[in-house]
Amino acid sequence: MSGAGVVLIIAVVLIVAALAWYLIWTIVALARITKGLDQTIAAVGEIIEKTAPVGEVVTTINANLDAGVSALEGLLVKKAGMSDAIGLVDGLYPGAGAEGFRDHPGSGATKAPRIAEVYTRGVLTLARLGREAPIAAASPNGPVLRDVSRGAGAALGLYPELRQSHPEKLPRSPVIGTDAPVQYEPSDAPGVRRHMPGAAAVLDPEGRPDADAGTV
């Protein structure tokens, strides 16, 4: 065999080897792709299966909520009148009155009275609390209605200062009952003792039960 033939064979072998090497790794990559696509198809199928009833359920929920909103709006209009109803909505949510009620076409054009100037801010705040759960949410145009993080501290301010300063020892509450260490005589009249401790009980000459002498 001539040298040219040997070189030809070597070249062909090299080409075939390169073809085999690259094609094998391409097959491996394609196999990974196929595996990934299989997993993707399974997950997508699961998504389709889970989302199948969503449309019907959400439509039902919306229909029920629409019915509730229509009923409440109708009741509000019936009881408060269109003008005051629009004014109340506009007082709670400034600008919302212009949208009007869904079941009352043209209600948005109703001139809304300034309910916020008639009712106090507290009334509108209570109304907002009712409409905006959770209760700690901020009102649309004002500060938060209740300090969530310091709610307990705010409630503590309602008590007298003696409790707020956290004294180590407070006077104990008096013991009452038949076995109490200190027994009190029953009074003849409300607020009047028969005998004052260490002194004679003296009824007020005018018979006033809240007189200084002998009153409890």
Add this chain to the structure above:
Amino acid sequence: MTLYWIGDAVLLLVVLPVVLYLLHGVLRAARSIVPSVDAISAAARAGARDLDATALLLTTQDQAVRTVAGVADYGGSLDVILDDAEAGS
């Protein structure tokens, strides 16, 4: 014989590099798809997991029906208790 040598040279210097270049491109493209497919698969699985709560929509539906029914009851009571607005207001 010279033609054989010329053929060998062309095979080794032209055909083989071209074949290598083309095969390398195919392999690189195939390998570049793998991470994308893996990412898509992970996203689809995560999406499917996120939709586990979809079944709770049935509870939400039931709660909405009950809530609206309760609101309707209260509305009916208010309709009886409160006077209607004056006509023309």
